Amino acid sequence: MNPLESLFDSLRNAQTRLALQNRQEKDAALRGMMNAIDADREEILRANAADVERARMRGMKDALIDRLSLNDKRINDIIAGIAVVIRQEDPIGKVRAGWTLPNGLFVEQITVPLGVAAIIYESRPNVTADAVSLAYKAGCAILLRGSSAALESNRTLVRAIKAGLAAGGGLADAVGLADSGSRDEIDLILAARGRIDVVLPRGGRDLIRRVVDNARIPVIETGEGNCHIYVEPGAGMAGAVDIIENAKLQKPGTCNAVETLLVHRHAAAELLPLLAVRFAGRVELRCDGPSRAAILAGCGAAFPPGLILKDAVPEDWETEFLDYILAVKIVDSVEEAIEHINRYGTRHSEAILTGDIRAAETFCRRVDAACVYTNASIRFTDGGEFGFGAELGISTQKFHARGPMGLEALTTIKYRITGSGQIRS
Amino acid sequence: MNPLESLFDSLRNAQTRLALQNRQEKDAALRGMMNAIDADREEILRANAADVERARMRGMKDALIDRLSLNDKRINDIIAGIAVVIRQEDPIGKVRAGWTLPNGLFVEQITVPLGVAAIIYESRPNVTADAVSLAYKAGCAILLRGSSAALESNRTLVRAIKAGLAAGGGLADAVGLADSGSRDEIDLILAARGRIDVVLPRGGRDLIRRVVDNARIPVIETGEGNCHIYVEPGAGMAGAVDIIENAKLQKPGTCNAVETLLVHRHAAAELLPLLAVRFAGRVELRCDGPSRAAILAGCGAAFPPGLILKDAVPEDWETEFLDYILAVKIVDSVEEAIEHINRYGTRHSEAILTGDIRAAETFCRRVDAACVYTNASIRFTDGGEFGFGAELGISTQKFHARGPMGLEALTTIKYRITGSGQIRS
Numbered sequence: 001m002n003p004l005e006s007l008f009d010s011l012r013n014a015q016t017r018l019a020l021q022n023r024q025e026k027d028a029a030l031r032g033m034m035n036a037i038d039a040d041r042e043e044i045l046r047a048n049a050a051d052v053e054r055a056r057m058r059g060m061k062d063a064l065i066d067r068l069s070l071n072d073k074r075i076n077d078i079i080a081g082i083a084v085v086i087r088q089e090d091p092i093g094k095v096r097a098g099w100t101l102p103n104g105l106f107v108e109q110i111t112v113p114l115g116v117a118a119i120i121y122e123s124r125p126n127v128t129a130d131a132v133s134l135a136y137k138a139g140c141a142i143l144l145r146g147s148s149a150a151l152e153s154n155r156t157l158v159r160a161i162k163a164g165l166a167a168g169g170g171l172a173d174a175v176g177l178a179d180s181g182s183r184d185e186i187d188l189i190l191a192a193r194g195r196i197d198v199v200l201p202r203g204g205r206d207l208i209r210r211v212v213d214n215a216r217i218p219v220i221e222t223g224e225g226n227c228h229i230y231v232e233p234g235a236g237m238a239g240a241v242d243i244i245e246n247a248k249l250q251k252p253g254t255c256n257a258v259e260t261l262l263v264h265r266h267a268a269a270e271l272l273p274l275l276a277v278r279f280a281g282r283v284e285l286r287c288d289g290p291s292r293a294a295i296l297a298g299c300g301a302a303f304p305p306g307l308i309l310k311d312a313v314p315e316d317w318e319t320e321f322l323d324y325i326l327a328v329k330i331v332d333s334v335e336e337a338i339e340h341i342n343r344y345g346t347r348h349s350e351a352i353l354t355g356d357i358r359a360a361e362t363f364c365r366r367v368d369a370a371c372v373y374t375n376a377s378i379r380f381t382d383g384g385e386f387g388f389g390a391e392l393g394i395s396t397q398k399f400h401a402r403g404p405m406g407l408e409a410l411t412t413i414k415y416r417i418t419g420s421g422q423i424r425s
Numbered sequence: 426m427n428p429l430e431s432l433f434d435s436l437r438n439a440q441t442r443l444a445l446q447n448r449q450e451k452d453a454a455l456r457g458m459m460n461a462i463d464a465d466r467e468e469i470l471r472a473n474a475a476d477v478e479r480a481r482m483r484g485m486k487d488a489l490i491d492r493l494s495l496n497d498k499r500i501n502d503i504i505a506g507i508a509v510v511i512r513q514e515d516p517i518g519k520v521r522a523g524w525t526l527p528n529g530l531f532v533e534q535i536t537v538p539l540g541v542a543a544i545i546y547e548s549r550p551n552v553t554a555d556a557v558s559l560a561y562k563a564g565c566a567i568l569l570r571g572s573s574a575a576l577e578s579n580r581t582l583v584r585a586i587k588a589g590l591a592a593g594g595g596l597a598d599a600v601g602l603a604d605s606g607s608r609d610e611i612d613l614i615l616a617a618r619g620r621i622d623v624v625l626p627r628g629g630r631d632l633i634r635r636v637v638d639n640a641r642i643p644v645i646e647t648g649e650g651n652c653h654i655y656v657e658p659g660a661g662m663a664g665a666v667d668i669i670e671n672a673k674l675q676k677p678g679t680c681n682a683v684e685t686l687l688v689h690r691h692a693a694a695e696l697l698p699l700l701a702v703r704f705a706g707r708v709e710l711r712c713d714g715p716s717r718a719a720i721l722a723g724c725g726a727a728f729p730p731g732l733i734l735k736d737a738v739p740e741d742w743e744t745e746f747l748d749y750i751l752a753v754k755i756v757d758s759v760e761e762a763i764e765h766i767n768r769y770g771t772r773h774s775e776a777i778l779t780g781d782i783r784a785a786e787t788f789c790r791r792v793d794a795a796c797v798y799t800n801a802s803i804r805f806t807d808g809g810e811f812g813f814g815a816e817l818g819i820s821t822q823k824f825h826a827r828g829p830m831g832l833e834a835l836t837t838i839k840y841r842i843t844g845s846g847q848i849r850s
Contacts, residue, residue: 016767020790099812105801107811114823197823218643218824239846246848342441364841365445376530376844385849386532386840387524398539398622398837399643400825412823415811416789419801421664423671424810 004188007143007176008195011116014173015141019113023090025169026137032168033136033161034082037129040160041075047156048125055123055149063253068123068149078129084389085133091407092139106418111411113139115197118189119392120145120211122203125153130383130390131200132161132175138410143196145178145185147203155179190215200405202393205320220401220409222393225255225348226320227378230262230337230363234355235375237271241278243353244326246377248283253322255394256349256381260317260327262337263291268330273298281306283324286316290330317344334359338366345369348396349378370396370403429613432568432601433620436541439598440566444538448515450594451562457593458561458586459507462554465585466500472581473550480548480574488678493548493575503554509814510558516832517564531843536836538564540622543614544817545570545636547628550578555808555815556625557586557600563835568621570603570610572628580604615640625830627818630745645826645834647818650680650773651745652803655687655762655788659780660800662695666703668778669751671802673708678747680819681774681806685742685752687762688716693755698723706731708749711741715755742769759784763791770794773821774803795821795828 018026037044048070055068091111098108117140121127128144135142146154154177162172178185189199190211198218201211205224212219229247231240247258263271272294279285287295287309295309316327317340331337334352341350351373352363360374371381381404383391388406395401401409443451462469473495480493516536523533542565546552553569560567571579579602587597603610614624615636623643626636630649637644654672656665672683688696697719704710712720712734720734741752742765756762759777766775776798777788785799796806806829808816813831820826826834 101805101810101812105805218822236846242848243846250849369839371840371842373842374844376842376847377849379849380526380530380842380847381840385526387526397643402838403840413827414794415796415806415828417796417798417801417805419799421661421668422801422805423667424675424802424804 002188004178004180004185007178008116008192010173011141011143011176012195014171015113015116015139018136018141018171018174019092019139021139021170026090026139027086029165029168029170030082030086030133030136032166032170033129033133033164034079034086036160036164036167037075037082037157038079040156041072044075044153044156044160045070045072047152051150051152060149064123068125068153070125070153074126078126081130081384081390082133084387085137085407088137088389088407090137091411096413103422104420105422108416109413110416112414114410114412116141116143116195117410118143118145118192118196118199120186120189120199120201120203120207122147122207123150125150125157127202128154128157129161131392134388134390134392134407135410136165136170136174138407140410141174141176143176143178143189145189148181151179151181186210187214190217193217200392218400220393220395220405221397222395223255224320224346224396225257225394226259226318226344226346227256227349228260228262228337228341228345229258229351229353229378230264230331230334230341231267231271232264232334232352232354232356232359233266233270235267235353236355237267237274240271240353241274243351243375243377244275245278247351247379248279248326250377250379252324254379255320256378257322258326258378259319259321260329260344262329262331262340264337265290265330265332268294269298272328276307277304279307279326280304283326284308284310286310286312286325286327288312288329291328294330320346334362338363342366342368346396347398348394349373349381351376351378370394427613429603429605429610432603433541433617435598436566436568436601437620439596440538440541440564443561443566443596443599444517444564446564446595451515451564452511454590454593454595455507455511455558455561457591457595458554458558458589459504459511461585461589461592462500462507462582463504465581466497469500469578469581469585470495470497472577476575476577485574489548493550493578495550495578499551503551506555506809506815507558509812510562510832513562513814513832515562516836521838528847529845530847533841534838535841537839539835539837541566541568541620542835543568543570543617543621543624545611545614545624545626545628545632547572547632548575550575550582552627553579553582554586556817559813559815559817559832560835561590561595561599563832565835566599566601568601568603568614570614573606576604576606611635612639615642618642625817643825645818645820645830646822647820648680649745649771649821650682651684651743651769651771652681652774653685653687653762653766653770654683654776654778654803655689655756655759655766656692656696657689657759657777657779657781657784658691660692660778661780662692662699665696665778666699668776668800668802669700670703672776672804673704673751674749675802675804677749679804680745681803682747683751683803684744684746685754685769687754687756687765689762690715690755690757693719694723697753701732702729704732704751705729708751709733709735710751710753711735711737712753713737713755716753719755745771759787763788767791767793771821772823773819774798774806776801776803795819
């Protein structure tokens, strides 16, 4: 038997026991985990420094190095995230619905853990602690398959996590790390029907595609975000520019950054010159004809120094740039904006900026996406921002879980039926 | 383009419009459908009689002929089912949760339709109407792929349904029938990523396996039921025999029939001779050594005429007989019963018959199944019995939907976030 398969079995065994633990027991174990990460901080940072050093020598790009790196603040954030998970209500054992049948049978729908989850993720080591804390609180065992670049960080973190769970009276075996570094591990996980109940890929497009295409077990697709902001004439243009800037620049490489700006024809003259000034030298604009004309007309002789203005090509509407690039298009109505979004969007996060309550209502009802915003930055689509303490990722599918995934995504239900001898006639 | 692919597109278009209909509009369309089935009753029965005649000539077995056959009572049941669906609350547009973030952003989780569903089912034509009424009420379009044996019945029913929906002011295009009779249809459905949001196989084991193994779109697995009843000493043996008889004999070919009886050692002497008398000439018992000994000792010279008693072989514990056969095994404790069930069961429906509240509690918490019963027949695992009016099938998976599937199984959520200019810092 492959060592990973015996790990599947031990996770299943631990999960069966974990499913029976009450909130006090689970929270005590999570407090143990929190303390252990704090106590082993130096060791974790040393292991991470070794990973970072190795990655640098292999020529990893700066943005990825940053994603891989831990420091004192990031360890503090990890610990704070666990504390929020501890404060969350227990998602297990809730009666979601209940009723009595005409024959007297009493039927209840009760939340139970989903089972054994696997997460396959790229370099961020904070995902390791986030995923464990959410899974443990939801009564699920978790198999972690991080990237080889973060192997030492993850090994050290998982050692601390398991020791901490045990010190808190919990079940260290509910956490497993797939650390052979071999690609076969992923194939074994994706084929583990009946042994792993769900797999969550978290990372770049290629990873997610590979998992979705090959999994024989349920997958929750995450991450791809071709997101839009649509601006109406009554939006208040200063605030609109702030929101667009935040959605593009606060972290351009993330799935909830804005990629295409849709502007109502009657908002273009006011909004676009302001935006051009704000983005000059910072963000390349890929404009359709009318939006380009609005910028040129609005700026006139005062063309902002450093502004890069290109003609949009059709592929721009369907591209998740993850970069300092924004596509811009003029539309004639909220309906046209909705149609564009439902055609090109990835059902992630979409926003309308408007003063018109009817337009907001239409937009929110008709845009098909996990998160639909009125008058706010789409960068809030995040488990931490939503108050979940951590997140397992952002589901872009409709099946089972949608949007930022916290505890609820790792639960399912069981019907409990209580009778007094009823038979079916 | 294959005609089925243009059907996919027209279903998607209709679903986009159906998603925006309110309860009044949807219920009016369903009333139209109900009236049309009633009005076209003779035509439907004639088409069904032709299907039945053809099936008989091809040598279809009686049980399957029965499943294929419609009559006035069954049409009445179909109509009554639609009436119950009409009376159900609208599952769409419910605020499932909502909260305000520290920055003032208001976050709501709102139920929305899952999208376009496909159902691939064997001969029962009543599934046609059940699936349409649930899907329509949930704002979903539905693609029906029935068996070739029921082709004329389904064509006539779907004609009535579409005319009825239209007459009620609804969207006939939200319903599609794949009726070329070709097996390629199934492959096209299973490959329709992004065009069909979920596929529900409903029928025999082979159909379900084929769908699960080949689908590139989300599947809800249904149906397989290796179900158990466990009897404790204080259960009240007369009532226990009634429940076991009901669970085995009320409809032996269904997934919620009992297949293995587990008897506590101290209940065997009282229960098993009673059961042997009740099942003599009707159900074959496949016993382990101790249960066989209890029957022989209890019946003594009065061995019930016609009783078939065989030795159980290991495969019997994992077999869904769907027949007049019951496996019987003695256990020493509720824990041993739970262990047996969690090892051999298919996570469908499981019951404990007991007078001991602690045993019931342990059983309900630790048995991993969609439906766990105390002191009642497991035959109640059914959307109609649960009060849903109809069912899309009984999910034996944990992902997205579990147990009898009514309206809720065809919904998902959308986050609606309302702000006043918030940006992420």
